[in-house]
Amino acid sequence: MASSTTASLAASPAFTFSASTFQKLHPTEYFRKFVSQGVRPDGRLLNSFRPTTVHQGVITTANGSAMVRIGGTTVVCGVKAEVAEPKLDAPDQGYLVPNVDLSPICSSAFRPGPPSEQAQVVSDQINRVLKESNVLDLKDLCIEEGKAVWSLWVDVVCVSYDGNIYDASLTAVMAALANVRIRKPTYEEGVVKVSGVDNTDEDDNSSFKLKLARTPLSASFVLFDTSLTLLADPNFAEEAISEGQISITIDEQGKLCAVSKVGAATTSLTSMRQCVDRARERSQELRAIMNQHQ
């Protein structure tokens, strides 16, 4: 009698969850079930990235622009050139000011008000990649030494947030910078004149493009669980349960421009190498996507 009761209890537990309830209650356990089978809940393999699209020139009023979609993450980047006075200690250098905006529009995780820590950190990461990897020679932005230079405001707005904002933002920034056309200015007696009509599409001599020394693109991964499984291109849910994040930024010659690893788990050098190898493949795919739409 007693043995039959336990058997029936085991067969039908006191209560059951639907899959979505289980996901909400035990997100990590839910993920573990998928990862142990080598897939993720959204159907991706562990090392595959989400479908990515890049569109350039989406904002006609900006000097350069791009929209990047990586799965559910959408960012729009616009570059606006303004004439400004140079700094005294760098009279022949222009400004390149990237800024990432994560407003409540893109996710309920963000509150209105001053920029969140995450937005500031992503802005700073992009700024450091642009400056320290010498992507653009700031001397190219000089109009008249000590008097006037171009100031490029690179604004990234996230429209829809579903993880991996760094990859999306950096891709958008690079695509937008490649898309920039600025009309040639003339400097006469303290006045900067920008001639020509506001038509940036035509290939005439009245405007110039930026000379980008390299195009760094990144690939991000998260470490999941105690087994430290690498998941490429994390979405919002995967970021929330991750044990650590790794981002590798790589240029077209295969040189590394930035490597960052943060979070709880210690990473062995072997998994770092795996990330670099995967990032190399990914940046080539991404470059192919960027050139397709040009």
Add this chain to the structure above:
Amino acid sequence: MSRLDRTRTSPHQLRPFFSSQNLLNRADGSAQFDFGGSSVICSVVGPAEVKIRDEKLDRATIEIVARPLVGLPGVKDKTLERNIRETLEPLILSGLHPRTGIQIVVQTMKEDGCILSTAFNAAILALLDAGIPLKSILASVTCIIDSRTNQILLDPTIEETTHAKSTHVFVFDNKVSISSINPEDVAMDEDSKEPSHTGILFSDSTGLFTEDEFFECANACFKAAQAVHGFIRTAVSKKLEKEYQQTRA
């Protein structure tokens, strides 16, 4: 070859360390850590009351405040805060103090390169001083690759950093991570002579560098971090010895 600061003879030499614990009266724990001309002072308050909005039901809330040498905190300090928090949060056994707050303030006192590394080391010493339970101890070392000689210089000064083609900051903890030792690692260890237990807790590199240079830097910093670990150990044991003598007297 002598280094630019003329006190060091080898590119892998670190500047003299200095540390001092328990120097602030009103904090629960504090420490100063110096790498030569760079100095960071760090205070820890907690576990204490926390704002209801920040309260976490199952663990302590860790708050890091970074203060620059001059002026108001900017984007750089936010990044520093984030880096330190993301690294320290999992290291602190915060489950032992649910619904409390631990505030860590990091103030730069002197700046001569490697501020992030100095701040990491100061923060861990301050946490030890405050008696906050920790999972492991970390040690941080910075290195650069010189653009003219392609040499790895450990613990660079600001002057040396101006000639850097890339900058690398690493943090290593003092436990041999079991998860990082798998058969593949050991196999690789034999042919590439890389220490298989090198587990990177935090890494931040910028500039232009190759994959091999990155791993070379990681290994050089790992070796140097062992010296920092040893120093932290001595600092703590000396402090405890002194305290023991004072209580006996």
